[in-house]
Amino acid sequence: PLSLPRPLTPRVFVVANQKGGVGKTTTTVNIAAALAFGGLNVLVVDTDPQGNASTALGVEHGPGTAGTYEVLLDGARISDLVQRSPHTPNLHVLPAAIDLATAELELVNESGRESRMKRALADYIESSAVDYVFLDCPPSLGLLTLNALVAATEIMVPIQCEYYALEGVSQLVRTIDRVKGNLNDSLELSTVVLTMFDSRNNLSREVAREVRTHFAAQTLDVEIPRSVRIAEAPSYGQTVLTYQPKSAGAVAYVKAAEQIATSIKEAGDK
Numbered sequence: 001p002l003s004l005p006r007p008l009t010p011r012v013f014v015v016a017n018q019k020g021g022v023g024k025t026t027t028t029v030n031i032a033a034a035l036a037f038g039g040l041n042v043l044v045v046d047t048d049p050q051g052n053a054s055t056a057l058g059v060e061h062g063p064g065t066a067g068t069y070e071v072l073l074d075g076a077r078i079s080d081l082v083q084r085s086p087h088t089p090n091l092h093v094l095p096a097a098i099d100l101a102t103a104e105l106e107l108v109n110e111s112g113r114e115s116r117m118k119r120a121l122a123d124y125i126e127s128s129a130v131d132y133v134f135l136d137c138p139p140s141l142g143l144l145t146l147n148a149l150v151a152a153t154e155i156m157v158p159i160q161c162e163y164y165a166l167e168g169v170s171q172l173v174r175t176i177d178r179v180k181g182n183l184n185d186s187l188e189l190s191t192v193v194l195t196m197f198d199s200r201n202n203l204s205r206e207v208a209r210e211v212r213t214h215f216a217a218q219t220l221d222v223e224i225p226r227s228v229r230i231a232e233a234p235s236y237g238q239t240v241l242t243y244q245p246k247s248a249g250a251v252a253y254v255k256a257a258e259q260i261a262t263s264i265k266e267a268g269d270k
């Protein structure tokens, strides 16, 4: 694969859309893997107690596995708990075990409850050579997602090419504005990814066109096709990049990663 340029400073993305099943996790792991195959150092932080990103990246995350919970509640260092993704070089994962589900409530009474991930990531960024960080979020706007929104500087929004797609997004944009005003000034919606695109379906094409009109500067050129290969890969603990490297889905995610890595606008570069 192509060797991709290193960003001037590490870029931290939160992959958000409070709608479930739109392709957040799938997009997180595949774009992260594509950047890593491009020679960049990538960290995926799994902040969803379901641990789907951990599964897809093939890392241990059974009950009791230390990961995001310990970072948020015990002050553990990310560098002590990351695991290498077995099939992809340069890709590390901070796993989420099911234990993380209780963090949502336990965090409520903690000091600095919204900014714990931000502090932990600042330490990791300082002590590692990481180029890209992706925070995968659960489909809700609780403290886990809030920690991810506060820790990031860029938001990537996967939008499924189906009816009502934009309704969820306008709600997300309001949330972003609120977080921006209160907790994180530097947050920008930088990237929109069209997922589960079906070129033979009129509605899918119509939604894609609408999203491109609405988010003209942010929407990546490539659409991620609906593909069985993409959906199957996690059951092998792999991304589609290693599971079926020549499939249309793998090619699309590589294109997406290339555009992200070569886009002129970078975090902090305003």
Ligand code: ADP
Binding pocket: 019, 020, 021, 022, 023, 024, 025, 026, 027, 052, 139, 195, 196, 197, 224, 225, 226, 227, 228, 230, 231, 232, 249
């Ligand atoms: P989220 O993290 O937003 O809940 P997921 O990434 O888990 O969404 O995707 C939801 C479901 O759709 C999963 O079963 C996943 O395998 C499937 N999926 C995601 N992207 C695609 C795609 N491009 N083609 C086919 N299935 C997909």
Ligand code: MG
Binding pocket: 024, 025, 026, 048, 052, 137, 138
């Ligand atoms: Mg998910």
